[in-house]
Amino acid sequence: MKRIASLLFALSCNLFVLAQSADEAAIRKIYNEALANGQSYEMLRALTTKAPGRLSGSPNAAVAVEWSRHTMLQLGFDSVWLQPVMVPHWVRGKKEVAKILTKKQGAIDVNVLALGGSIGTGPQGISASVVEVKDFEELKALGEKGVKGKIVFFNRRMDPTLIQTFSAYGGAVNQRGGGTSEAAKYGAVAAIVRSMGSNPEDYAHTGGLRYAPNVGKIPAAAISTNHADLLSQLLKEEKDLQVYLATNCEILPDAPSFNVIGELRGTESPDEIIVVSGHLDSWDVGEGAHDDGSGCVQAIEVLRIFKAMGYKPKKTIRAVMYMNEENGLRGGIEYAKQVENKKEKHIAAMESDRGGFTPRGFTMSAPEDVKNKVKSWKPLLEPYGLTDFNGEGGGADIGPLAPQGIPLFGYLPDSQRYFDYHHTQEDTFDKVSKRELELGAAAMAALTFLIDSKGL
Amino acid sequence: MKRIASLLFALSCNLFVLAQSADEAAIRKIYNEALANGQSYEMLRALTTKAPGRLSGSPNAAVAVEWSRHTMLQLGFDSVWLQPVMVPHWVRGKKEVAKILTKKQGAIDVNVLALGGSIGTGPQGISASVVEVKDFEELKALGEKGVKGKIVFFNRRMDPTLIQTFSAYGGAVNQRGGGTSEAAKYGAVAAIVRSMGSNPEDYAHTGGLRYAPNVGKIPAAAISTNHADLLSQLLKEEKDLQVYLATNCEILPDAPSFNVIGELRGTESPDEIIVVSGHLDSWDVGEGAHDDGSGCVQAIEVLRIFKAMGYKPKKTIRAVMYMNEENGLRGGIEYAKQVENKKEKHIAAMESDRGGFTPRGFTMSAPEDVKNKVKSWKPLLEPYGLTDFNGEGGGADIGPLAPQGIPLFGYLPDSQRYFDYHHTQEDTFDKVSKRELELGAAAMAALTFLIDSKGL
Numbered sequence: 017m018k019r020i021a022s023l024l025f026a027l028s029c030n031l032f033v034l035a036q037s038a039d040e041a042a043i044r045k046i047y048n049e050a051l052a053n054g055q056s057y058e059m060l061r062a063l064t065t066k067a068p069g070r071l072s073g074s075p076n077a078a079v080a081v082e083w084s085r086h087t088m089l090q091l092g093f094d095s096v097w098l099q100p101v102m103v104p105h106w107v108r109g110k111k112e113v114a115k116i117l118t119k120k121q122g123a124i125d126v127n128v129l130a131l132g133g134s135i136g137t138g139p140q141g142i143s144a145s146v147v148e149v150k151d152f153e154e155l156k157a158l159g160e161k162g163v164k165g166k167i168v169f170f171n172r173r174m175d176p177t178l179i180q181t182f183s184a185y186g187g188a189v190n191q192r193g194g195g196t197s198e199a200a201k202y203g204a205v206a207a208i209v210r211s212m213g214s215n216p217e218d219y220a221h222t223g224g225l226r227y228a229p230n231v232g233k234i235p236a237a238a239i240s241t242n243h244a245d246l247l248s249q250l251l252k253e254e255k256d257l258q259v260y261l262a263t264n265c266e267i268l269p270d271a272p273s274f275n276v277i278g279e280l281r282g283t284e285s286p287d288e289i290i291v292v293s294g295h296l297d298s299w300d301v302g303e304g305a306h307d308d309g310s311g312c313v314q315a316i317e318v319l320r321i322f323k324a325m326g327y328k329p330k331k332t333i334r335a336v337m338y339m340n341e342e343n344g345l346r347g348g349i350e351y352a353k354q355v356e357n358k359k360e361k362h363i364a365a366m367e368s369d370r371g372g373f374t375p376r377g378f379t380m381s382a383p384e385d386v387k388n389k390v391k392s393w394k395p396l397l398e399p400y401g402l403t404d405f406n407g408e409g410g411g412a413d414i415g416p417l418a419p420q421g422i423p424l425f426g427y428l429p430d431s432q433r434y435f436d437y438h439h440t441q442e443d444t445f446d447k448v449s450k451r452e453l454e455l456g457a458a459a460m461a462a463l464t465f466l467i468d469s470k471g472l
Numbered sequence: 473m474k475r476i477a478s479l480l481f482a483l484s485c486n487l488f489v490l491a492q493s494a495d496e497a498a499i500r501k502i503y504n505e506a507l508a509n510g511q512s513y514e515m516l517r518a519l520t521t522k523a524p525g526r527l528s529g530s531p532n533a534a535v536a537v538e539w540s541r542h543t544m545l546q547l548g549f550d551s552v553w554l555q556p557v558m559v560p561h562w563v564r565g566k567k568e569v570a571k572i573l574t575k576k577q578g579a580i581d582v583n584v585l586a587l588g589g590s591i592g593t594g595p596q597g598i599s600a601s602v603v604e605v606k607d608f609e610e611l612k613a614l615g616e617k618g619v620k621g622k623i624v625f626f627n628r629r630m631d632p633t634l635i636q637t638f639s640a641y642g643g644a645v646n647q648r649g650g651g652t653s654e655a656a657k658y659g660a661v662a663a664i665v666r667s668m669g670s671n672p673e674d675y676a677h678t679g680g681l682r683y684a685p686n687v688g689k690i691p692a693a694a695i696s697t698n699h700a701d702l703l704s705q706l707l708k709e710e711k712d713l714q715v716y717l718a719t720n721c722e723i724l725p726d727a728p729s730f731n732v733i734g735e736l737r738g739t740e741s742p743d744e745i746i747v748v749s750g751h752l753d754s755w756d757v758g759e760g761a762h763d764d765g766s767g768c769v770q771a772i773e774v775l776r777i778f779k780a781m782g783y784k785p786k787k788t789i790r791a792v793m794y795m796n797e798e799n800g801l802r803g804g805i806e807y808a809k810q811v812e813n814k815k816e817k818h819i820a821a822m823e824s825d826r827g828g829f830t831p832r833g834f835t836m837s838a839p840e841d842v843k844n845k846v847k848s849w850k851p852l853l854e855p856y857g858l859t860d861f862n863g864e865g866g867g868a869d870i871g872p873l874a875p876q877g878i879p880l881f882g883y884l885p886d887s888q889r890y891f892d893y894h895h896t897q898e899d900t901f902d903k904v905s906k907r908e909l910e911l912g913a914a915a916m917a918a919l920t921f922l923i924d925s926k927g928l
Contacts, residue, residue, distance in 0.1 A: 047633060047635070048633045051632045051633045052632050052633050176507045176508050176907075177503060177504045177507045177508050179503070179855065179856055179857065179911075181907070214906075214907055215906050215907070374830065374886045374888050376857075399635065400635055401635065401832075401886075403859045403860075404859075430830045430857075430886065432830050432905055432907040432908050432911065433905050433907070433908070436905065449888055449889050449892065450670075450671050451632075451637070451670055451671070451888040451889070452888050452889070455635075455888065
């Protein structure tokens with residue numbers, strides 16, 4: 017009996033080792049395909065060339081939809097389709113003008129970008145004196161007396177001492193998202209927000225604002241970090257200087273658009289779906305290369321890699337390119353609604369929306385047992401630079417799936433350069449490293465393979 | 473007795489926790505200083521602007537020496553001095569010309585760079601037919617019959633499937649280092665080597681060659697990866713095409729130069745020295761930003777951080793900028809010789825020469841107990857992205873210290889982009905991320921602090 021037990025134990029150990037080495041071999045094959053024959057980089061070149069600045073509702077967003085559909089059809093995925101969704105349609109209009117009007121030095125041009133969703137000042141612009149604050153508490157302390165008729169200048173910087181730049185972003189972005197309405201409550205005529213950038217830069221970072229209900233809308237723009245520092249300095253020297261701001265943006269009626277979806281049908285459990293995804297829309301400035309062309313082409317590349325290496329997934333692997341993450345999240349919301357309506361069974365949803373940078377790991381939003389299962393795969397993933405599985409969260413577009421109890425995974429690349437490019441003219445194809453992008457696609461394919469083959 | 477033992481145990485645990493949290497606080501302070509008040513980035517801007525292309529023996533190398541000395545003096549280090557060393561003096565001369573001479577398409581210009589240390593063809597150039605090989609075995613199989621009078625074209629690529637690009641480099645670089653003399657043995661008239669680049673690129677990567685003794689010297693150049701592919705393709709179509717190569721490089725007499733050294737004197741054991749270092753010379757093309765301006769400014773920054781945060785090191789912390797890593801290693805060799813001659817006690821030597829990229833960890837060349845001690849510090853370093861302590865090695869310049877039994881440490885940044893820039897016109901300041909560079913300096917300062925305060 018003891019001998020049989022020993023034999024069984026030895027056998028199970030061997031089977032474990034065999035399974036382990038089969039997984040290792042499959043993951044090695046994924047990386048070989050991604051790095052030696054990868055198409056993610058050329059796909060990203062095509063997307064960013066054909067459809068740069070693909071803001072929701074824009075002609076380029078429509079080009080991106082068609083490019084994605086066509087690309088997945090060409091790659092021979094089992095099915096490719098469009099999921100209709102109505103999206104906000106905001107347009108920047110003619111380039112913004114902003115000047116610091118000083119007595120000593122005259123008018124000084126500064127670089128600004130209207131915030132997405134903002135109303136415009138109109139071509140005549142607004143001139144007003146400026147009050148600088150670091151946060152909503154300072155604003156509140158100033159009250160209507162200190163704010164009325166003025167431009168509120170939110171100038172709290174991203175904390176450079178935080179190692180993860182997303183934490184620094186999280187600590188500053190409420191100025192951009194909610195500051196405008198906070199300022200309007202006290203009678204401000206406009207808001208200028210320090211750009212959400214990690215470093216001293218001359219160019220501004222745009223991004224969405226949310227007007228609070230029941231508060232009058234005022235125009236808002238982001239100012240480059242260098243010019244925020246300049247304005248702050250000049251305000252110290254000349255407290256009553258004015259700023260002139262002219263923005264020409266408009267909110268048009270909602271426009272029809274689409275999420276773009278392609279899939280490889282599962283060979284054993286086709287009704288069980290694993291989503292790999294990114295968002296197809298971008299801001300209108302730059303090319304949306306890191307945010308989030310990278311995520312889109314990585315999602316497509318996961319399926320391409322499986323096909324190329326002859327891996328027949330047990331479950332259905334679905335690549336989703338959501339529309340309108342940047343200024344509405346309509347695509348992600350619509351996708352989740354359809355999953356619920358159609359009672360589709362989603363095993364997991366993964367998103368890449370932190371740029372096409374070198375891999376660090378994955379974030380997870382899932383029950384503890386699922387997290388622990390994924391962490392048990394670390395030895396298979398660590399050789400590929402995937403060492404961080406501690407972060408919480410999935411991604412903005414897959415967030416709406418959370419109420420349905422679907423485990424969510426976020427691809428976690430290194431964050432150091434993301435906020436050099438995020439929402440700026442600098443988010444262009446040449447800022448993406450071929451190998452870093454490919455390693456991200458391979459990382460997503462590796463985790464998808466493990467979820468598909470071993471379950472969660 | 474049991475109670476006393478328990479008390480002692482509890483006390484020692486508390487002391488451990490206290491020590492641990494003091495270390496944590498010191499490291500946090502290092503990172504705060506590096507990220508909020510860091511000067512490494514502006515130092516690198518200055519070095520690469522004032523002294524780009526600072527090849528050993530060149531005027532710009534002399535500028536770099538003076539800049540380093542001046543910078544460390546300005547920062548108020550306890551002592552700053554120059555260590556004389558004679559260096560090879562190779563000059564590229566007038567820009568290279570290379571053409572593929574085809575019958576069908578005529579002459580096609582291709583981008584090449586003479587290899588460092590190579591003799592020139594002279595302005596009249598060389599035209600010869602070409603034989604392509606992947607390695608020295610193929611060359612040997614061809615023998616004199618297949619090689620004599622021809623240009624040997626070494627075209628083995630860096631293996632893209634290797635995750636660490638330095639491994640891929642290691643697997644290909646013998647073509648550049650030793651290929652030329654191998655080809656000369658069989659009567660070749662010149663060698664053309666595929667550039668050591670990770671990706672398809674139009675620009676060539678230079679780098680050193682070593683002529684074997686007792687073999688005639690022939691000229692050699694690196695060809696861009698794209699043009700290597702083109703040449704290989706054209707050779708398939710037209711086996712007897714010729715290549716024209718004109719290089720104008722010269723080997724001049726050795727020139728006087730210097731290692732540049734600055735130190736903070738230890739407060740408890742000033743005779744025990746910890747070296748932090750990089751190499752000051754670079755290739756003549758580009759600005760030597762990642763290779764290795766980054767390492768130099770990071771070494772200086774380690775000492776600056778200690779001064780700024782008021783940390784008084786127990787041991788002497790010495791920043792060394794070696795001259796001539798690229799084509800001779802004379803600086804590193806001279807430094808080690810002086811350590812031996814002066815019987816200086818070196819506790820550890822650390823080098824940063826893998827670019828100013830985001831941190832991954834440290835490599836080590838040290839006895840097992842020293843390695844284990846450093847690995848026991850991982851919990852202190854992992855929050856800063858330093859997770860990889862498995863690699864062997866220190867760095868080229870500190871290598872000559874190994875025979876003296878000095879533990880060597882190599883700063884290990886992420887390797888994915890290094891061979892996009894290495895030894896090319898593209899190794900410029902704008903390719904360096906401020907935060908990535910700063911995190912590297914902080915990582916080196918953190919490990920230096922631990923070695924200084926806890927010993928090895």
